[in-house]
Amino acid sequence: MRRWFADFALVQGRWQSDVQIGVDRGVIVDVQTAAPRAGADHLGRYVLPGMPNLHSHAFQRAMAGRAECFEKPDDSFWTWREAMYREAATLDPDRLFVIARLLYADMLEAGYTRVCEFHYVHHRANGNHYAPMSAMSDALIAAAQEAGIGLTLLPTLYQRGGFRDEPLAPRQQRFAFALDDYLYLLDSLAARDEGFRLGAAIHSLRAVDAQIIATLCAHDELSNRPIHIHIAEQRRELEDCLVMHGRYPIDRLMDIAPVDRRFCLVHATHASSTELEAISRCGAVVGLCPTTEANLGDGLFEIGEFRRLGGRFGIGSDSHVGLDPREELRWLEYQARLASGRRNELASADKPDVATNLWSEAVLGGAQACGAGAGGIAVGADADFLELDPDDAAFAAMTDHNVLPAWIFATARRPLKTVIVAGRSVIKNGRHAQREVFEAAYCETLRNP
Ligand SMILES: [Zn+2]
Numbered sequence: 458m459r460r461w462f463a464d465f466a467l468v469q470g471r472w473q474s475d476v477q478i479g480v481d482r483g484v485i486v487d488v489q490t491a492a493p494r495a496g497a498d499h500l501g502r503y504v505l506p507g508m509p510n511l512h513s514h515a516f517q518r519a520m521a522g523r524a525e526c527f528e529k530p531d532d533s534f535w536t537w538r539e540a541m542y543r544e545a546a547t548l549d550p551d552r553l554f555v556i557a558r559l560l561y562a563d564m565l566e567a568g569y570t571r572v573c574e575f576h577y578v579h580h581r582a583n584g585n586h587y588a589p590m591s592a593m594s595d596a597l598i599a600a601a602q603e604a605g606i607g608l609t610l611l612p613t614l615y616q617r618g619g620f621r622d623e624p625l626a627p628r629q630q631r632f633a634f635a636l637d638d639y640l641y642l643l644d645s646l647a648a649r650d651e652g653f654r655l656g657a658a659i660h661s662l663r664a665v666d667a668q669i670i671a672t673l674c675a676h677d678e679l680s681n682r683p684i685h686i687h688i689a690e691q692r693r694e695l696e697d698c699l700v701m702h703g704r705y706p707i708d709r710l711m712d713i714a715p716v717d718r719r720f721c722l723v724h725a726t727h728a729s730s731t732e733l734e735a736i737s738r739c740g741a742v743v744g745l746c747p748t749t750e751a752n753l754g755d756g757l758f759e760i761g762e763f764r765r766l767g768g769r770f771g772i773g774s775d776s777h778v779g780l781d782p783r784e785e786l787r788w789l790e791y792q793a794r795l796a797s798g799r800r801n802e803l804a805s806a807d808k809p810d811v812a813t814n815l816w817s818e819a820v821l822g823g824a825q826a827c828g829a830g831a832g833g834i835a836v837g838a839d840a841d842f843l844e845l846d847p848d849d850a851a852f853a854a855m856t857d858h859n860v861l862p863a864w865i866f867a868t869a870r871r872p873l874k875t876v877i878v879a880g881r882s883v884i885k886n887g888r889h890a891q892r893e894v895f896e897a898a899y900c901e902t903l904r905n906p
Contacts, residue, residue: 507570509823512773
């Protein structure tokens with residue numbers, strides 16, 4: 458077991474001083490506050506738990522910034538989706554690997570220590586399987602391992618074009634899986650022990666039939682693994698679901714699936730008050746991706762109400778138009794301020810510090826969505842730590858207890874100093890050691906489609 462020491466660390470939602478942390482095989486096994494420094498390696502003056510990124514489509518990094526020009530008066534998620542399909546059509550395992558590897562290094566430099574990869578581009582462009590069938594999954598696993606980020610791989614089930622069982626369009630064929638083939642992939646990935654976590658994803662209610670969702674949720678291999686689903690993101694999806702089933706999507710999901718702590722409901726943008734209550738009661742996590750949701754014009758999630766209900770949430774960079782956990786968290790608070798006309802919305806008299814609340818809560822929700830045993834700097838959690846640079850000029854006028862708000866709400870002038878994943882240092886002095894190599898391969902690949 459290795460012992461680390463932090464002068465100040467964010468432990469259970471509070472800054473604590475003189476924190477000693479025991480780590481064994483990548484997992485925290487002991488946390489002491491007001492502890493002696495002797496016998497422990499110095500982790501830093503200001504230490505945070507690493508942030509899980511609970512929603513990523515790695516390949517979309519390559520198109521971020523390429524769908525920002527007017528096409529027609531009703532540009533929307535659906536017109537953006539056409540650009541995304543064009544990008545998906547270019548992928549093969551080698552290209553996906555190179556894109557994901559640099560993306561994951563970028564995430565680590567920004568303070569994301571784990572990523573849930575909601576992975577739906579499985580096959581060749583004509584729908585034929587690769588050999589092995591897991592070739593695209595293997596590319597993501599290899600990219601995460603080379604970059605050093607913790608991966609929760611979520612192979613995604615995608616079967617139809619809409620709520621009325623519409624067939625998939627030709628460009629969607631490479632997403633399609635028959636249930637038997639999908640479960641074979643899942644079971645074969647579960648049998649491997651290669652340093653990644655595994656869960657499942659259902660693309661959306663429109664893409665998978667209710668009976669199949671129920672069968673998937675009852676699959677033995679998923680009894681204790683995360684299950685993610687895109688839900689209630691788009692108004693058209695709400696209307697279609699209501700017409701077909703007489704229920705809005707989250708109510709519908711609750712009707713057909715045993716939604717519990719395994720679940721991450723990605724977006725849930727248009728959840729009603731009763732749906733928010735139901736989510737918080739069952740312990741599922743809501744996966745919020747504020748920069749992508751803003752970029753796509755999705756709408757505003759009622760984060761203030763959800764927090765008051767005790768709901769769990771985490772953050773994801775999704776389409777990667779943003780790649781900084783602080784930006785996602787600021788957007789959560791700012792969208793609540795813009796809607797209410799008040800400040801410091803995601804805080805209260807007993808928990809007054811917005812930055813501490815947001816970071817701590819998103820770490821816990823993110824860890825749950827990743828399938829981790831615990832979250833934050835706590836026994837049973839992954840030993841993922843960030844060291845802020847105490848010499849950053851942004852902290853010059855701050856007391857030790859104001860450092861986290863300064864880091865999140867006032868732009869830091871220096872990057873994170875050190876990033877540790879599962880007890881291993883992957884970012885030193887703000888840089889990934891392989892950045893130049895990953896960048897060169899990325900640029901060469903993208904310049905030569
Ligand atoms: Zn998504």
